[in-house]
Amino acid sequence: xxxxxxxxxxxxxxxxxxxxxxxxxxxxxxxxxxxxxxxxxxxxxxxxxxxxxxxxxxxxxxxxxxxxxxxxxxxxxxx
Amino acid sequence: xxxxxxxxxxxxxxxxxxxxxxxxxxxxxxxxxxxxxxxxxxxxxxxxxxxxxxxxxxxxxxxxxxxxxxxxxxxxxxxxxxxxxxxxxxxxxxxxxxxxxxxxxxxxxxxxxxxxxxxxxxxxxxxxxxxxxxxxxxxxxxxxxxxxxxxxxxxxxxxxxxxxxxxxxxxxxxxxxxxxxxxxxxxxxxxxxxxxxxxxxxxxxxxxxxxxxxxxxxxxxxxxxxxxxxxxxxxxxxxxxxxxxxxxxxxxxxxxxxxxxxxxxxxxxxxxxxxxxxxxxxxxxxxxxxxxxxxxxxxxxxxxxxxxxxxxxxxxxxxxxxxxxxxxxxxxxxxxxxxxxxxxxxxxxxxxxxxxxxxxxxxxxxxxxxxxxxxxxxxxxxxxxxxxxxxxxxxxxxxxxxxxxxxxxxxxxxxxxxxxx
Numbered sequence: 001x002x003x004x005x006x007x008x009x010x011x012x013x014x015x016x017x018x019x020x021x022x023x024x025x026x027x028x029x030x031x032x033x034x035x036x037x038x039x040x041x042x043x044x045x046x047x048x049x050x051x052x053x054x055x056x057x058x059x060x061x062x063x064x065x066x067x068x069x070x071x072x073x074x075x076x077x078x079x
Numbered sequence: 080x081x082x083x084x085x086x087x088x089x090x091x092x093x094x095x096x097x098x099x100x101x102x103x104x105x106x107x108x109x110x111x112x113x114x115x116x117x118x119x120x121x122x123x124x125x126x127x128x129x130x131x132x133x134x135x136x137x138x139x140x141x142x143x144x145x146x147x148x149x150x151x152x153x154x155x156x157x158x159x160x161x162x163x164x165x166x167x168x169x170x171x172x173x174x175x176x177x178x179x180x181x182x183x184x185x186x187x188x189x190x191x192x193x194x195x196x197x198x199x200x201x202x203x204x205x206x207x208x209x210x211x212x213x214x215x216x217x218x219x220x221x222x223x224x225x226x227x228x229x230x231x232x233x234x235x236x237x238x239x240x241x242x243x244x245x246x247x248x249x250x251x252x253x254x255x256x257x258x259x260x261x262x263x264x265x266x267x268x269x270x271x272x273x274x275x276x277x278x279x280x281x282x283x284x285x286x287x288x289x290x291x292x293x294x295x296x297x298x299x300x301x302x303x304x305x306x307x308x309x310x311x312x313x314x315x316x317x318x319x320x321x322x323x324x325x326x327x328x329x330x331x332x333x334x335x336x337x338x339x340x341x342x343x344x345x346x347x348x349x350x351x352x353x354x355x356x357x358x359x360x361x362x363x364x365x366x367x368x369x370x371x372x373x374x375x376x377x378x379x380x381x382x383x384x385x386x387x388x389x390x391x392x393x394x395x396x397x398x399x400x401x402x403x404x405x406x407x408x409x410x411x412x413x414x415x416x417x418x419x420x421x422x423x424x425x426x427x428x429x430x431x432x433x434x435x436x437x438x439x440x441x442x443x444x445x446x447x448x449x450x451x452x453x454x455x456x457x458x459x460x461x462x463x464x465x466x467x468x469x470x471x472x473x474x475x476x477x478x479x480x481x482x483x484x485x486x487x488x489x490x491x492x493x494x495x496x497x498x499x500x
Contacts, residue, residue, distance in 0.1 A: 017149065038218060042216055045216065
């Protein structure tokens with residue numbers, strides 16, 4: 001598993017207070033991990049902070065799962 | 080009018096977590112005031128505060144994670160965390176668990192705060208300045224809003240009745256209890272979780288109150304001596320933090336479920352000074368009228384009040400003015416009443432003060448002990464002939480207790496609690 005995937009999962013675990021085993025690549029933040037709309041906004045901010053990238057609102061709206069986040073960051077980050 | 084009784088108590092203060100723990104330490108004459116070490120005070124004139132002591136829950140100390148899950152703490156400023164901790168204790172103590180929708184809809188929450196999320200607003204301002212608006216958390220506003228203390232408690236417990244918050248500076252806790260009792264009297268609710276909470280001890284909070292010349296600055300090297308109501312050496316209040324929460328309940332409702340009843344809320348008086356933003360008028364007419372109103376509502380003569388938990392913040396002017404108002408109202412009954420300021424032990428909890436002090440007043444009724452005014456070594460001349468319970472608690476039957484709270488803006492509230500028979 002890539003370093004980016006590990007870091008994304010770590011942020012999700014910390015912010016949503018969920019067990020590591022639940023944070024699979026296909027897990028949906030809202031449907032599977034108990035996040036609400038404010039949690040997802042904060043998650044995106046945490047990804048921006050961690051990876052030094054900017055995630056525009058229209059792109060953020062499409063980040064619904066762990067995999068969505070990993071894919072976006074892989075494509076848009078130098079980290 | 081329906082009668083309202085107290086069936087649950089919960090508290091976090093500079094003396095620790097839990098009502099019994101607090102009460103025992105208070106009666107022993109212990110102080111919760113310490114030198115501030117959690118942030119830099121080198122350039123602040125006041126370096127002493129009553130901070131909630133951190134440590135293991137099993138030792139009566141505060142561990143936030145034991146009250147609110149870590150992931151949820153990011154969504155609320157500390158004043159909300161403290162309110163939830165006190166509410167958990169009070170609700171558990173009351174044994175009230177609504178089972179039906181109707182019961183849930185008749186259970187409300189009214190927990191206020193004087194200042195709310197000051198520290199979060201400070202941090203948010205720094206973030207905005209240094210990193211720009213995109214770095215402001217979506218939880219910034221709901222963390223800081225005062226009524227979110229009531230909001231979180233209602234969400235946690237499914238209490239769907241009146242959801243409200245008092246915001247009247249240092250009278251907040253007393254107004255919350257008085258107003259919540261009236262909501263029960265008027266049948267808007269059968270049960271109200273009511274109280275106050277505050278967590279504003281920070282560089283910004285201290286700087287603000289110090290600029291208003293409200294804080295003690297002469298006892299930085301002797302923290303436990305800094306709050307000394309009625310003593311000639313007093314020079315201002317000491318900031319405190321914490322939360323007090325009471326479960327108020329309609330009498331018949333409490334009786335039907337066999338609840339333990341601590342006391343009855345019989346009196347509530349309110350007034351405005353219409354005078355000055357931070358100072359009371361010299362004749363103390365605002366405090367006088369709120370006390371008189373509370374006694375009238377309670378149907379009690381001053382001679383039937385055995386204990387007054389004074390506002391008594393340890394400011395040179397405020398203590399004198401309150402004492403004068405009490406003397407005028409009580410007349411010859413001043414000879415039999417005992418009056419103490421528990422702020423001498425825990426400092427001034429601002430929006431939580433009225434609620435925490437209401438709990439101390441109720442414990443005085445229940446246990447027949449009046450708590451002391453610590454550091455009262457050399458009383459002001461005006462104290463002559465008034466029992467201010469200097470330095471040591473004393474046994475005394477308390478049939479009814481009066482609790483005073485006066486706030487910036489000239490807002491006054493007095494509560495009367497009566498033993499329940």
